[in-house]
Amino acid sequence: MTGKQSEAAMPPLVLEDFIPYRLNKAAEAISQRFASQYRDEYGLTRPEWRTLATLGQFGALSATAIGAHSSMHKTKVSRAVFSLEQRHWLKRKRDEADRRTEHLELTPAGRKAYQHLATMAHGYETELFARLGERGAAELKAGLSALEAYYRQGR
Amino acid sequence: MTGKQSEAAMPPLVLEDFIPYRLNKAAEAISQRFASQYRDEYGLTRPEWRTLATLGQFGALSATAIGAHSSMHKTKVSRAVFSLEQRHWLKRKRDEADRRTEHLELTPAGRKAYQHLATMAHGYETELFARLGERGAAELKAGLSALEAYYRQGR
DNA sequence: TCTATTTAGTTGCATTTGTGACGATCTTTT
DNA sequence: AAAAGATCGTCACAAATGCAACTAAATAGA
Numbered sequence: 001m002t003g004k005q006s007e008a009a010m011p012p013l014v015l016e017d018f019i020p021y022r023l024n025k026a027a028e029a030i031s032q033r034f035a036s037q038y039r040d041e042y043g044l045t046r047p048e049w050r051t052l053a054t055l056g057q058f059g060a061l062s063a064t065a066i067g068a069h070s071s072m073h074k075t076k077v078s079r080a081v082f083s084l085e086q087r088h089w090l091k092r093k094r095d096e097a098d099r100r101t102e103h104l105e106l107t108p109a110g111r112k113a114y115q116h117l118a119t120m121a122h123g124y125e126t127e128l129f130a131r132l133g134e135r136g137a138a139e140l141k142a143g144l145s146a147l148e149a150y151y152r153q154g155r
Numbered sequence: 156m157t158g159k160q161s162e163a164a165m166p167p168l169v170l171e172d173f174i175p176y177r178l179n180k181a182a183e184a185i186s187q188r189f190a191s192q193y194r195d196e197y198g199l200t201r202p203e204w205r206t207l208a209t210l211g212q213f214g215a216l217s218a219t220a221i222g223a224h225s226s227m228h229k230t231k232v233s234r235a236v237f238s239l240e241q242r243h244w245l246k247r248k249r250d251e252a253d254r255r256t257e258h259l260e261l262t263p264a265g266r267k268a269y270q271h272l273a274t275m276a277h278g279y280e281t282e283l284f285a286r287l288g289e290r291g292a293a294e295l296k297a298g299l300s301a302l303e304a305y306y307r308q309g310r
Numbered sequence: 311t312c313t314a315t316t317t318a319g320t321t322g323c324a325t326t327t328g329t330g331a332c333g334a335t336c337t338t339t340t
Numbered sequence: 341a342a343a344a345g346a347t348c349g350t351c352a353c354a355a356a357t358g359c360a361a362c363t364a365a366a367t368a369g370a
Contacts, residue, residue, distance in 0.1 A: 234320095
């Protein structure tokens with residue numbers, strides 16, 4: 001026997017301690033709650049919400065740019081754009097210089113929905129921070145920043 | 156003008172600061188890297204790896220227990236179990252007291268694969284911690300713990 | 311005891327997602 | 341300027357996921 005463990009074999013991996021596992025569960029749980037808000041209120045899917053939020057923040061972007069920024073697959077963006085267009089929440093404009101790309105922009109209706117959802121998002125986050133406590137919130141942000149620095153230029 | 160902002164309107168929500176968004180992107184990026192390892196080496200899907208890891212850690216569980224522990228949908232577990240069974244990595248045993256439930260247990264082959272994957276997982280995490288730095292890793296863990304405490308007893 | 315309800319796990323079906331190929335357009339090379 | 345290659349967005353198809361219905365078995369209620 002080599003010390004630490006006595007009779008029972010220690011499991012080679014404790015999932016509750018494994019960072020990718022914990023991150024996934026946490027992300028899913030936290031997103032779920034907010035997702036049900038925009039789903040209940042507007043019937044939006046996650047890719048649709050992401051697209052809306054990205055356009056709301058940046059003004060006018062190509063589909064490719066949206067995907068690059070928010071890590072969504074080409075086709076996911078394409079479909080979300082189509083769906084938002086159906087709602088008349090965004091309109092497309094051909095780039096006259098490069099006629100392959102189209103610039104996507106929110107309509108007034110889209111912007112209005114965005115404003116509302118952004119407010120809900122802030123509310124959600126405020127509540128989250130309150131429950132995490134000053135300390136927990138600060139640690140989480142710092143930890144996420146470290147992670148982002150890692151995988152941003154990572155590998 | 157009300158101070159802070161000058162000419163351009165501030166976007167109502169900055170995605171790079173929004174916790175659910177950051178968590179999702181981080182979780183996806185971090186998981187992706189490890190997922191490609193077990194995918195390339197064994198052709199495992201995520202639900203399969205999760206099921207394997209859960210059984211490896213806990214020894215023998217019902218499908219329901221696996222799903223509850225790792226937040227996977229019933230049918231996801233059912234299909235992962237089927238697939239692992241095809242590989243002869245686990246076997247089912249009827250519970251004689253309650254003949255609806257089956258106890259799932261890794262075979263020697265399954266255990267061997269698990270050992271290997273668990274080793275890879277540790278390696279991955281070790282490298283991750285190294286890149287995050289002592290500080291970043293500690294903050295991330297603390298932040299995750301705070302989150303877990305939040306959503307565990309949820310609402 | 312007989313019925314109604316709950317639980318474990320699977321399956322069919324619809325929805326969502328990713329892959330690969332495509333037409334159109336732009337860029338680079340020769 | 342023609343040919344080859346890259347990029348933008350879409351679509352058909354295949355794979356993965358979730359939902360609802362189902363069988364079998366246990367439990368609770370009458």
